[in-house]
Amino acid sequence: MNYRLILNIAVHLLRARLKQTIVAAAGVTFGIAMFITLLGFMNGLNDLLDGLMLNRTPHVRLYNEIKPVENQPVNLSEKYKNATNFITSIKPKDRGKAIYNSKTIIKVLKEDKRIVDVAPKVSTPVFFNSGTIEISGIINGISVTAEEELFKFSDYITDGNIADLEQNNSIIIGSGLAKKMMLERGDIIKVTTPKGNLASLKIVGISQIGIAEIDDVMSTTSLSTSQKILGESTNYITDIQLKLHDISLAPQLAKEFSTQFGVDTIDYQTANSQFETGSTVRSIISYAVGIVLLIVAGFGIYNILNMMIYEKMDSIAILKATGFSGNDVKWIFLSLSMIIGIAGGILGLIFGLLFSGIIDTIPFETASLPTIKTYPINYNMLYYIIGITFALVTTVIAGLLPALKASKIDPVEIIRGK
Numbered sequence: 001m002n003y004r005l006i007l008n009i010a011v012h013l014l015r016a017r018l019k020q021t022i023v024a025a026a027g028v029t030f031g032i033a034m035f036i037t038l039l040g041f042m043n044g045l046n047d048l049l050d051g052l053m054l055n056r057t058p059h060v061r062l063y064n065e066i067k068p069v070e071n072q073p074v075n076l077s078e079k080y081k082n083a084t085n086f087i088t089s090i091k092p093k094d095r096g097k098a099i100y101n102s103k104t105i106i107k108v109l110k111e112d113k114r115i116v117d118v119a120p121k122v123s124t125p126v127f128f129n130s131g132t133i134e135i136s137g138i139i140n141g142i143s144v145t146a147e148e149e150l151f152k153f154s155d156y157i158t159d160g161n162i163a164d165l166e167q168n169n170s171i172i173i174g175s176g177l178a179k180k181m182m183l184e185r186g187d188i189i190k191v192t193t194p195k196g197n198l199a200s201l202k203i204v205g206i207s208q209i210g211i212a213e214i215d216d217v218m219s220t221t222s223l224s225t226s227q228k229i230l231g232e233s234t235n236y237i238t239d240i241q242l243k244l245h246d247i248s249l250a251p252q253l254a255k256e257f258s259t260q261f262g263v264d265t266i267d268y269q270t271a272n273s274q275f276e277t278g279s280t281v282r283s284i285i286s287y288a289v290g291i292v293l294l295i296v297a298g299f300g301i302y303n304i305l306n307m308m309i310y311e312k313m314d315s316i317a318i319l320k321a322t323g324f325s326g327n328d329v330k331w332i333f334l335s336l337s338m339i340i341g342i343a344g345g346i347l348g349l350i351f352g353l354l355f356s357g358i359i360d361t362i363p364f365e366t367a368s369l370p371t372i373k374t375y376p377i378n379y380n381m382l383y384y385i386i387g388i389t390f391a392l393v394t395t396v397i398a399g400l401l402p403a404l405k406a407s408k409i410d411p412v413e414i415i416r417g418k
Contacts, residue, residue, distance in 0.1 A: 006328060009319070010335035020307070025344040027296070028395060032348025032387040035290035037355040039383045042286035044376030056151055056209065057268050058119070058241035059250045062105070062257060064097050065264040097123075102237035105261050114244060114253065119146035121239040122226040128173075128219075129190040129198075130181045137177060137217040139191065141226020150243045153207075153220070159185050160205020165222045172205035176216035191229060199229040294390050302398040326407035337399020338392070345391040349384055 014021045099105065102120065109118045122141035127134040144165050147153050154162045157172065164170055171189065183189060183203055191199045201221065209215055221229075227236050244250060250267035258265040319329060360377040 006331050007335055010332050010339060013332070014336060014339060021340065024340045025347070028294075028341060028344025028391050029347040029351060031290075031293040031296065032345055032391050033351035033355055034293050035387050035390075036349065036352025036383050037359070038286050038290050040352075040356045040377045040379060041359055041375070042282055043378040043380065043383075046282055047378055048372065048376040056156075057271055058150075059244045059247055059268050060242040060254045060257065061266050061271070062099060062240040062242070062261065062263045063238060063265075064099060097238045098232070098236050099238065099240060099261075099263055102240065103235060105263075106237075106240060109240065109242065109257075114246065114249060116243040116245055117146060117150055119143055119150050119241040119243075120223060120237045121147075121241060122223060122230070122232075122236060123238050124226065124230060125194060127192040128177065128181065129192060134192070135177070135180060137174075137219060139171070139226055139229075140218065140220050141223045142220060143223050150241070156207050156209050157205050158208045162205070164204035165220065165225075167202070167204065169199070169201050169225060170204045171201040171219055171221045171225070172207050173203055173219040174215040174217065175206050175208040176212060177219060178203075178206050180216070193230055195231065197229060197231055201225070201229075290387075291390065294387075294394050299398070302402065330403045330407035333403035334396065334399050337395045337403070340399075341392045341395030344395070345388045348391060349388060352384070352387065353379075 106118050106120060109115055120143055122139075124139055124141075126137055126139050128137050142153070142165075144162060148162055158175065160172060162172070165172060171191075173183065173189065178184065181189070185203055185205060187203045188200050189203055191201055193199070207215070207218070207220065209218070224234070227234060230236065242253075244253065247268070251269060254265040254267040254270075257263070319332075320326070356377045356379065359375050362375050364372060364375045
């Protein structure tokens with residue numbers, strides 16, 4: 001089989017029906033371009049939304065949860081311990097929020113090779129005093145260096161600098177809280193702790209996470225300042241936050257550390273399950289729409305090639321009469337579809353990248369997302385590989401049925417009919 005001659009004949013047939021060829025290639029181009037653009041935009045949006053929570057959520061969090069004691073006195077009784085006991089109105093045990101022996105736990109965790117780093121935190125509810133008004137909120141005392149390294153807290157500071165938290169009696173408040181109390185950087189805010197301690201803190205910055213429920217109540221200070229206003233020692237830690245090298249190990253390590261250190265733990269998947277579900281659904285929708293676009297383009301190629309066979313019956317008969325076999329004719333029409341697929345696919349990749357770049361430059365500024373300046377796009381190379389592969393497979397399948405039909409045409413019947 002002379003592949004060069006077959007390819008030459010296929011090119012001449014395409015040129016003879018140039019308008020139909022352009023329409024078929026344009027269908028493939030449009031399908032791939034929209035597939036890449038849609039996936040890039042949807043996954044960029046997923047990354048943005050996930051980042052709002054996941055970038056501020058530790059992979060594993062160690063803490064003490066207020067809950068009833070599991071082993072009640074009746075379960076320790078020799079008479080009743082093997083029986084089924086129904087106990088009501090169990091009161092939770094006040095074991096405190098502090099993690100016992102926290103510094104030793106942190107030392108052990110820092111030596112674990114599976115962990116990137118550890119960020120201790122003190123979290124406490126407080127009242128922010130504005131004249132006679134008391135607004136409830138939360139203060140997070142953080143290790144400034146660790147928090148910045150693991151969670152990039154400075155990305156959410158719209159006014160001020162995270163390094164200023166190292167100053168004594170300083171605080172960064174949420175943008176919602178600042179608006180409610182009409183405060184700005186440099187002002188003094190009074191805080192009342194659950195124990196009744198009153199402290200005056202200097203505002204050194206305004207933060208904005210982008211989630212109103214958080215920005216209305218959250219404020220941040222240094223670990224030492226939070227311990228001081230609570231009247232606790234430097235060993236007082238309520239949360240230990242971990243970032244892992246392999247995020248997929250989070251559920252496993254959460255259970256391991258809970259047993260090892262006798263504390264409650266939660267992994268990021270459990271804490272943000274609703275966000276992961278939303279991301280998965282959006283990804284499925286975007287892939288489904290993109291694949292449908294490519295399938296529609298494939299049907300267009302099939303119709304065009306099918307019509308071309310009917311219009312080129314004479315040419316097919318002449319080819320067979322001059323010695324071309326049915327297999328040769330089949331490969332001529334398969335070559336037609338492959339040329340359309342390759343040309344349309346390459347143009348689709350170019351236009352997909354171009355459209356993505358255009359979207360990536362469109363301004364997108366909103367008060368709820370201060371760090372975002374343009375619409376998000378994900379330029380994952382996998383989308384381009386999937387696009388060109390699916391385009392080639394679709395066009396080959398679309399051209400296969402017409403090619404098989406052309407290979408079975410009897411030239412004697414065609415010539416006799418003429």
